Amino acid sequence: MTGQTMQAWAVDRPGPIGSHPLVRIERAIPEPGSGQVRVRVRACGVCRTDLHLAEGDLDPKRHLVIPGHEVVGIVERLGEGCGRFSEGDRIGVPWLAAACGRCRFCIAGRENLCLAPQFRGWDIDGGYADVVVVDEAFAYHLPDAFSDQEAAPLLCAGIIGYRALRRAKLPPGGRLGIYGFGGSAHLTAQIAIAEGARVHVLTRSDEAKTLALELGAASVGGASDAPPEPLDAAIMFAPVGTLIPPALEALDRGGCLAIAGIYLTDVPALNYERHLFEERALCSVTANTRQDGIEFLELAARIPVRVSTTPYSMNQANEALVDLADDRVNGAAVLLNEPAL
Ligand SMILES: [Zn+2]
């Protein structure tokens, strides 16, 4: 410990976001251990997972954990044996904070399914803070094309959406349905469109519909509307289980629906003939591999994707989460630390 302190937000008692389950805390600034770097946080994206954690839909792994897993910051101190980054580098810190490297999934290149993983802002402290300590092997170099505010949502919303797109097995030039259109969906849609897909967006938000059309969606409709043509693939971004039956019904023969979120309300009973027969498939997405992140960041910079963000001061974490819960955020909410004086 340095003797100096930092400010952060921590989950005290999970509950409705209106009851402000996050509390402001002061902690000693941590020293990076072997293989770790300490990062001065410039920006941290607000992910729906943070909301699920604050509200208790996801059980906190420990009391007073600091949320935040879309962290952009500057390396300010290297632990022993570090060589990947230098002091002063701008890096990105994502959801997957550690994988064991030894289990059958890690060995098979599927570290997102690791049996003993650690997740940033759930198992270990995240970026709703002045500084964060990370294993350098699980951080990313960031493309210069994006500002801090733009880069933050790429680190979960972007990468998870990218994995969901690959899991949905959209054929080249295929028809993709996107259910819910927030921070993750608006990035995924741009990747799909750049790769030649026709994208149909189903969402209840009028602002999101406008953004979807601006970004090149072929059509927009209400959350549970039928798209104008059968879908080869679909991605469920809305955490709403009752949308699964209409989304499955919208699939063409052989189509696949991928569920992108870590949390979904209960799925109602399905009818085999209407929802699954004719080789329609339903699959989930769990975290991501580091390789997913590298591929996505490279692709995002090459296109380049337009990142729609709403900035908040780091002091306004509760406000940002309330706005997210009430569907008032267009694109992705990002918390910004004031530049150090
Ligand atoms: Zn493992």
Ligand SMILES: [Zn+2]
């Ligand atoms: Zn996330």
